[in-house]
């Protein structure tokens with residue numbers, strides 16, 4: 108790996124200083140965690156697949172005018188992104204009941220929701236990312252009302268677009284988590300989609316069989332975890348040609 112300054116190491120990714128001011132390199136690891144890091148493991152090839160899947164989905168979203176932090180993929184595990192000021196919220200969209208919505212509210216997993224629901228969780232690991240509402244977000248200054256308006260509008264577009272795109276390849280987008288950031292350019296601030304969109308942060312079910320193709324395979328010890336991620340990439344037509352078993356280490360930054 109090229110020598111460069113590491114700025115942050117999270118559970119799934121490492122951020123390095125980018126080649127130009129205002130840019131970062133996002134490195135995707137195979138490490139997997141669940142239940143706020145109580146469960147830890149490795150999913151072989153996950154980093155390569157998530158790098159590719161996130162690139163693909165962000166590029167498609169940019170095609171329809173959704174602003175994102177993505178610049179370009181550098182190699183199997185790294186992508187160049189714009190550095191943003193992350194808004195400390197995990198924005199979750201739900202189309203079908205699953206996970207904490209089902210357990211907390213007693214709605215049976217798999218129930219199609221009457222409409223898409225957006226939830227906010229405060230990005231704070233020490234507090235276990237608590238569910239918060241708009242009042243908390245604006246009162247504590249995590250985001251303004253205008254920021255939230257932009258976030259909701261973008262989130263709904265992302266949800267509609269990705270739901271359609273995935274359904275086209277036989278996948279139901281049950282729910283997903285996104286993060287947004289503030290990008291300052293020419294004295295202007297824009298809210299852009301940041302972080303990643305991958306089977307780590309989405310629930311993806313086969314639309315015919317209901318089979319899970321996401322991190323729930325790891326969370327719930329369902330087996331064939333790698334295969335789930337690979338199947339998503341395969342259906343999107345972006346499985347790396349070399350195959351994920353034949354992975355080289357990260358190449359030098361271009």
Ligand SMILES: Nc1ncnc2c1ncn2[C@@H]1O[C@H](COP(=O)(O)OP(=O)(O)OP(=O)(O)O)[C@@H](O)[C@H]1O
Pocket residue numbers: 115116117118119120121122131176188189190191192193230231232286288301302303
């Ligand atoms: N464009 C960006 N600019 C700055 N930070 C970013 C950008 N995109 C993503 N990030 C941040 O980089 C980190 C990615 O690492 P990772 O996903 O492994 O973190 P994590 O373990 O989930 O922890 P947390 O998200 O709570 O920090 C996250 O903190 C994310 O908010």
Ligand SMILES: [Mg+2]
Pocket residue numbers: 117119
């Ligand atoms: Mg993360």
